[in-house]
Amino acid sequence: MTARRLDTVQEYYFSKKLREVSAMIANGKPIINMGIGSPDLPAHPEVVNALKESLNHPKIHQYQSYQGIPELRNAISNFYQNQYMVSLNPDCEILPLLGSKEGIMHISMAFVNPGDKVLIPNPGYPTYQSVTRLVEAIPVFYDLKPDLDWQPDMASLKSMDLSGVKLMWINYPNMPTGADAKLETFTELIDWAREKDILLVNDNPYSLILTDKPQSMLSIPGAIGVGMELNSLSKSFNMAGWRVGMALGNKENIRAVLKVKSNMDSGMFLGIQKGAVSALSVRKNWFKQLNHTYSQRRKLIFKLASLLNTEFNSDSSGLFVWAKLRDTSKTSVEFVDEILKKYYLFITPGSVFGTQGEGYIRFSLCVKAEEISMAIDRIIKK
Numbered sequence: 001m002t003a004r005r006l007d008t009v010q011e012y013y014f015s016k017k018l019r020e021v022s023a024m025i026a027n028g029k030p031i032i033n034m035g036i037g038s039p040d041l042p043a044h045p046e047v048v049n050a051l052k053e054s055l056n057h058p059k060i061h062q063y064q065s066y067q068g069i070p071e072l073r074n075a076i077s078n079f080y081q082n083q084y085m086v087s088l089n090p091d092c093e094i095l096p097l098l099g100s101k102e103g104i105m106h107i108s109m110a111f112v113n114p115g116d117k118v119l120i121p122n123p124g125y126p127t128y129q130s131v132t133r134l135v136e137a138i139p140v141f142y143d144l145k146p147d148l149d150w151q152p153d154m155a156s157l158k159s160m161d162l163s164g165v166k167l168m169w170i171n172y173p174n175m176p177t178g179a180d181a182k183l184e185t186f187t188e189l190i191d192w193a194r195e196k197d198i199l200l201v202n203d204n205p206y207s208l209i210l211t212d213k214p215q216s217m218l219s220i221p222g223a224i225g226v227g228m229e230l231n232s233l234s235k236s237f238n239m240a241g242w243r244v245g246m247a248l249g250n251k252e253n254i255r256a257v258l259k260v261k262s263n264m265d266s267g268m269f270l271g272i273q274k275g276a277v278s279a280l281s282v283r284k285n286w287f288k289q290l291n292h293t294y295s296q297r298r299k300l301i302f303k304l305a306s307l308l309n310t311e312f313n314s315d316s317s318g319l320f321v322w323a324k325l326r327d328t329s330k331t332s333v334e335f336v337d338e339i340l341k342k343y344y345l346f347i348t349p350g351s352v353f354g355t356q357g358e359g360y361i362r363f364s365l366c367v368k369a370e371e372i373s374m375a376i377d378r379i380i381k382k
Helices: 004-008 013-026 045-054 070-084 100-111 126-134 154-159 183-196 251-261 270-280 284-307 332-343 369-381
Strands: 094-097 117-122 138-143 165-170 199-203 227-232 245-248 310-312 320-325 360-364
Touching: 004 126, 045 270, 070 094, 070 245, 070 270, 094 100, 094 251, 100 126, 100 165, 100 199, 100 227, 100 245, 100 251, 117 126, 126 138, 138 154, 154 183, 165 183, 183 199, 245 251, 284 310, 284 320, 284 360, 284 369, 332 360, 332 369
Parallel strands: 117 138, 117 165, 165 199, 199 227
Antiparallel strands: 094 245, 227 245, 310 320, 320 360
């Protein structure tokens, strides 16, 4: 008999849906997958070389420090200084993670007790809700709306009953909507969180993708006193399978997360850490080239989205295009299933991300331009 906590969550949507998609592919259907944000582009060649060279290191097969090698923490510190103008002490304000998704669980376990409440964006990354339920806390959703450019409604937050709220998740640049970070949003939230004694955590894996200026919540004065940030090499560095993330915060908060982490894993493979050090040191021209590719793909996705009778914001950031269905006679799941069967295109329904995502669909940019063009041709020819 399974633990009762499993009754509070469901299998991840993509875990279930990809089995269906895989079965269709196995039966010879020419599926084009536009649902998953798993970068298809290679990591920088220097990253791969760093991994290869590390394999001859005398300690390559040994357990590694729970805090990561000093070289990696220093690289993260330099990266934050160079990209965001944020100064972090590599000895006590940085904690490498086995992907930032691990950080969502670790932070929740470190700061949230059973019965506590957690503020979660709607729409938002489903893991915020599932982890909250797994630690036996209570998710409290706050709506993000298009008329506020998918920013939190501060008036609504201030009117809420916040008794028992311990933690608030935010995610800017936002997934799934692509809304960019606003300094005024960060500033208001930090002041509010300080007043209400709520830990504010920004999940920040998309800040270098199709953004004019990379931003971190920790660049706001006083932010590190009330908040933490998660970041990742998965998206911006094409290293999703490497599982390299990081938690950033003040010494006390990092120590609390480390107390959980050190009881959950035995450190990160040294070769991966060496590759991560190399990645964090790549020149900014790398991101320009990467964003040029994504920009070209996005133009094609815009054309595809228009053919599917949707509306979208052409100034969005991140790895996805968030599109509103003009035809309201179908749910987003019904629309996506119809497109899958009719054109063999897999797109993500917005309702996966919450009730505020109903009526929307999400396209991934992790699809080669040739495949997007093929998808466009299928719709035109039908």
